[in-house]
Amino acid sequence: MSTTTTEELSATTLLRFATAGSVDDGKSTLVGRLLHDSKSILTDQLEAVERASASRGQEAPDLALLTDGLRAEREQGITIDVAYRYFATPRRRFILADTPGHVQYTRNMVTGASTAELTVILVDARNGVVEQTRRHAAIAALLRVPHVVLAVNKMDLVDYQESVFAAIAEEFTAYALELGVPEITAIPISALAGDNVVDPSANMDWYGGPTFLEHLETVPVTHDLSHCHARLPVQYVIRPQTAEHPDYRGYAGQIAAGSFRVGESVTVLPSGRTSKISGIDLLGEPVDIAWTTQSVTVLLEDDIDISRGDLLVPTKDAPATTQDIEATVCHVADAPLTVGHRVLLKHGTRTVKAIVKDIPSRLTLDDLSLHPHPGQLVANDIGRVKIRTAEPLPVDSYADSRRTGSFILIDPNDGTTLTAGMVGESFAAPEPVKDEAEDDGWDF
């Protein structure tokens, strides 16, 4: 950062990425190294780390201390929640969701991966692909993170041997491809020694690929929008009702997928009414086209009844609405989720009453085995659920759209976020579980 000019910094792209790794794989050291070698650590932060390291009798500054935030963690030497870190190079701005990797923190990894364009999975070169690695790969696949990086760490402890790296990369890639991970990049590193994190390694001249940071800087962050279903969840209706704007009615929201154009025919769901876009206001600037993830205000030709919670979609590409949702979920609350549980479901900008009709199966991430009818899901469980909603919802499959194919379940009593849900099939089509007879007659 010290040599960058404002010109270089004025227009870079933003990459959100997440890390996953076990306690001993050196994840904190990798993150610390990344911040340190990219000159993102400032003098006073480094001094604080040096002081803390010295007071514990450590000789060299412990880079892991840069990222361990809460007192409980410092005392136990572990990481217990998602922490967000920020750094920049002249080429790109980064937001890192740093998540702990032990088994009981699946929910944190799911949280971090939910907004990530890229996930880093860390393995120890001496141990290779272990159960935990498979679990991390499964979460990346479930959350449909577009890019996965396998960082094979501690290469210094295996004499920087290419054969060790190649065997691990091959095993992991085969497994991840099977899960449907679209893109995998394997990089041999030593976070402790700094090999291939920011600077290319002199110890591994057999590796011809990018360093870890180079890869982060160059991985594509946008997608081809032509294959996306355009979706705009309406957040808020803007009606100034002033002398200057007596008739202005704008539908404000952040485009969740695809793009919208002025002149396009749109349908409002769930009502099904149609109109044409007469204008798009991009935060004070009229535009002809706007796309995901821009926050916009859309104006329509007709005065139709639209409110928060509605979804604007192209008339030629409208999703079906349904009151029966089948999804893969991760349970994130301490209290279990049970069959018959009455909940609130938030999808896009709409929150509706719902009931958990069935939990057909629970998934074990280590071996992807299914346990039929577990009856409940406890914290950090992944499973399939069937949910009946009080009102029809225009849901997409999560495979098509991460924003309009996802939802959260909320406890109506205390507002706790219970469950993260992804509509439709999970990665590998699981064995179909027998349907139970539909029990009608729920009233809310």
Added chain:
Amino acid sequence: MTTTVATVKGGEDGTASPYALSHLDALESEAVHIFREVAGEFERPVILFSGGKDSIVMLHLALKAFAPAAIPFSLLHVDTGHNFPEVLEYRDRVVAAHGLRLHVASVQDYIDRGVLKERPDGTRNPLQTLPLTEKIQSEKFDAVFGGGRRDEEKARAKERVFSLRDEFSQWDPRRQRPELWNLYNGRHAPGEHVRVFPLSNWTELDVWQYIAREGIELPEIYFAHEREVFKRAGMWLTAGEWGGPKDGETVEKRLVRYRTVGDMSCTGAVDSDAVSLEQVITEIAASRLTERGATRADDKMSEAAMEDRKREGYF
């Protein structure tokens, strides 16, 4: 600086496409989304407005989020009684210009009534918690926007965008809800409220770049000017009735500017000759000290100081 173009010019590395958003556009869009979510889901939101650059950027984003209509929130300033006059003047001007409603919670008032006691060191930042909490309760605010950024300090790195507080405004790290995708959960019991941080993912540099790009006016103390200051605990503090200089402290005239704006007693100035935004940004990009490390005495108290103050509801 660039103008408001929504796209990044194509790079040679294949990272740019016609549909890429620049980092500032992405952050702006996210913040606007947060403001609109709160407007849609809460009854009585309020923006904490100090006249500092982060709250000024928050207000600017809120104005954009609801234009051409007015902001559906009021403003709340916790006045320590030791504010820079330039900042109070700016505050009042902005409130008048946008026809906003301003609530003030006054620390001085609490001291005059004997509810709070002046600290021996004269610093009033820790005294802000009670007036703020009581104002939130008495006005029944259910969402309180703060300008906090997660890059500021380690205890904030784990803060949520929607941060649930009990009736004492306390923050319990174990009660914070996971935030998935961009689905924020604002549900709360009566008496509880949610602190909302639209700038969670911004860095200090992002804030400055955005101010430059949008042409946002700031209080003058952010730019280099001559000022009578004295040194205390390694910082340049402004001489004034609040409690300085004391014996052994000497006042001198220096060319300084402020990187953050807070209570006069614990906000330090830095030596600087940056008189324009461009120069300020260059100085920051080259700086090797974080914003708080350089200028805030109250955060240096201990490694866990921020965590403790967060728990008790200060931010």
